[in-house]
Amino acid sequence: MKFNLSTSTFLLGVLATAALSSCDNDSETTPDVAATEQEHRYVRVLVSDEQATKLTQITPFDxxxxxxxTKFPLANLYTTASGRFAAVLYQSQNLVEMFDTGLESHVDHVDVKGTPKWAAITATGPKPTHFKSKNTExxxxxxxxxxxxxxxxxxxHTxxxxxxxxxxGLLPHHGAMAQFDNGNxxxxAAxxxxxxxxxxxxxxxxxxxVHASTLTTGSIHGNATDGQNAVFGCFTTSANTSGSVLVVKQSGEQRLIANPADFGAxxxxxxxxxxxxxxxxxxxxTKGAYLxxxxxxxxxxxYTGTDAIQCKVDQAGSNLLILTLDGxxxxxxLATGTLKKEGQAIAATPAADTYKPVLEAxxxxxxxxxxxxGEVHQVKLTxxxxxxxxxxxxxxxxxxxxGFESSASH
Known part of the structure; x- marks a missing residue:
């Protein structure tokens, strides 16, 4: 068979394209870090200390x-909705700093935007306590x-x-807030x-x-939102003898949902x-976790035990994890409300300990x-x-x- 230069060039191009396509396909079908054997490459775990002025970042992948x-010890830590930053709240010192993991999600991959570092912005409101984040706010x-x-x-970083x-126009109090999809x-209010x-x-x-309150309750603590509804834990009346959750809709409509009948005060x-x-x-x-x-x-x-010390939703919002005093x-x-797995994860914790183990997943x-x-235990969920x-x-x-539950780079 006779080949001329143009034919040879064309065939070489086809072979090269096929090779590249093969490489691309191999990359796409390669299991994401051996499925569940290893943590995603772009997950980060941040830890603050009771006494030391240190923020520790763990990269579980390696x-x-x-x-x-840090400026002070005992900082409260919260991750922003974007996943890139963490808010570091020094409540007693009236200061909030933001820490940048250097990771930025682009849905199908994650970019590394520099090294982990402190952001330039700060907040200096008195006694910063409650933190919420939605989109980039x-x-x-x-x-x-x-x-x-x-x-x-x-x-x-400005x-x-x-x-x-x-x-x-709120009076000082131990308050809470939620962000709605419409920006309100x-x-x-106290x-x-x-x-x-x-x-x-x-x-x-x-x-x-925008909308005045239509219901008065006892003391309120804890809240979350799906963007349309904000849900607050509260006592039903100022007598604080029974509990409910207060549901506030984006439209301003409010209602109470009573706790189970035998829940108590x-x-x-x-x-x-x-x-x-x-x-x-x-x-x-003291009562457990409820849907x-x-x-x-x-x-x-x-879960209706009285021994839970931590109750957390995993990063994606698919599972609920509960850690009890016995370890x-x-x-x-959460799709079915059923128990997937239980077992010993850590040693038992004395009930009298002021600072007990804390959990995320x-x-x-x-x-x-x-x-x-002085350790963070990384427990495989399977x-x-x-x-x-x-x-x-x-x-x-x-x-x-x-960070992000992803191992895909640019």
Missing amino acids: ASVASFD SLIFNDGDGTLSAGNDADF PGAKFKTINA YAVT ATSGASPTSVRVVSSTGSL FRLGSIYYAEAANKFIGYVA IDLSSDKITPI KLRVYD TERFAYIAVPSL DFGSVTKHKVSARPVRLTVA
């Missing part, structure tokens, strides 16, 4: 650990004066940038300065009143929204900071006996998972 100086409730502090991811202050906020909040109103992003002090499962969960250590069904206005039990971990499928692993050991122990600092007491 078990590397990096340390960064971060929102802080300042208990000391009843104001909100708002910041956007795009401004976090030199000298500050969170803007939103004054909604549901915020708690009738007396320093007293527990007894109502919720809807305000604009500038603090102006308790409220659900923590409320979570599990995005993938589209479910609300309420938790209080809050907005369609039927019912609260039903998931057992339970994983519930991805789809593959639970991360448990154990203050008494095999609780498979544990990687990361030495972090002397007394790790706060934990958050940042």
Whole structure:
């Protein structure tokens, strides 16, 4: 068979294209880090210490650990909705800083946008306590004066940038807020300065009143939102003898859903929204974890023990994890409400300990900071006996998972 130059060039091009296509296909079909055997490449775990001025970042994919100086110890940690940043709240020092993991999601892959570092922006509202994040907005409730502090991811590296202050005319109190899809906020309000909040109103992003509260409750604590509904744990009346959840719709409509009849004088002090499962969960250590069904206005039990020390939704919002004093971990499928797995994850925790282990999770692993050991235990969720122990600092007491459940790079 006779080949001329143009034919040879064409065939070489076809072969090269086929080779590249083969490489691309191999890349696409290669299991994502051996399926569930290893954590995703772009997951990060951040830890703060009770006494040391250190923030520790763990990269579970390669078990590397990096340390960064903080302004103060005992910082509360929260991950932004974008996954890239973590809010570091020093409540007693009236300061919030933002930490940048250097990771940016583009849906089908993750870009590394530099090294992990502190962002330039700060917030200085008095007693910053409650943190929420939606899309690229971060929102802080300042208990000391009843104001909100708002910041956007795009401004976090602007030199000298500050969170803007939103004054909604609230008295100082231990408050909470939620962001709606339309840009308004549901915020708690106190009738007396320093007293527990007894109502919720809807305000604009500038603090102006949009919808006044229509219900008065006992003290409120804990809340979450799906963008259309904000759910707050509360006592039903100021007598604080029975509990409910207060549901505030984006439209301003409000209603109460009563706790189960035998619940007693308790409220659900923590409320979570599990995005993938589209479910609300309420938790209080003395009563357990409960599913809050907005369609039927019912609260039903998931776990009813009195020994839970941590209750968390995993990063995607598919599963609920509960850690109990005896060191057992339970994983519930939120789509069905059924128990998927339970077993021993860590040693038992003395009930008298001031700082108990703290828990966060991805789809593959639970991360448990154990203050008494100075370690974060990475527990494989398909095999609780498979544990990687990361030495972090002397007394790790706060934990958050940042980054992305992805191993795909550009």
